[in-house]
Amino acid sequence: MNSAMLTGIGMTSARTRARMVERLKEQGISDQRVLHAMGIVPRHVFLEPALAQRAYEDTALPLGFGQTISQPYVVARMIEILIAGRELGKTLEIGAGCGYQAAILGVLSKQVFAVERIAPLLARARDNLRQAKLSHVRLKHADGNHGLPEAAPFDTIILAAAASSVPQKLLGQLAPGGRLAMPVGGAEQVISLIERGERGYMESRFDAVRFVPLLPGVE
Secondary structure: OOHHHHHOOHHHOHHHHHHHHHHHHHOOOOOHHHHHHHHHOOHHHHOOHHHHHHOOOOOOEEEEOOEEEOOHHHHHHHHHHHHOOOOOOOEEEEOOOOOHHHHHHHHHOOOEEEEEOOHHHHHHHHHHHHHOOOOOEEEEEOOHHHOOHHHOOEEEEEEOOEEOOOOHHHHHOEEEEEEEEEEEEOOOEEEEEEEEEOOEEEEEEEEEEOOOEOOOOOO
16 A cells, blocks of 8 residues: 555545544543544545545444444544553454454554454455554454453453453453453443453443444354
């Protein structure tokens, strides 16, 4: 991907991305690290060309295979919840999709692992991250319900798919003091934050969201 494609023009330009960051501030995102990452990762390069002009709208967009790229506010909000008062540290993402959220995480942490159950999407994410020069994000074709035990424990775990409860295997891969954020629920979902403390796990609930379901197996 050449520098012009990364920088973008018109509705994919750096100026348009800066307006997205200003909108995130207006919506309440205040962590400067998160805003910086959202401002430098070119969301348009993670989308199909036909959708690139809509990249900086605050909306989820289709990726194919029944999956979507999350709206910018939700990406920023979940990461802000996870990073508040600390660093992300060693991070695991469940549901890499096209690689956009993994790219944001890659700006904020030097150790990022991401799993994706749909092989063609994983290939797209790998190519997108390589071209965006974030090759330190490690990707694997795997069932996210099982996490990534060979690389555990993780300081941070983030899920881009919803379930009725947190998979127990993921809780077991959370390091002491670690945090996990995911959408929890069925028709009505909220962001759930799980923190592993000395006395066990504590849960806090935040914004209402809408995500695709966390499915088992690989494709």
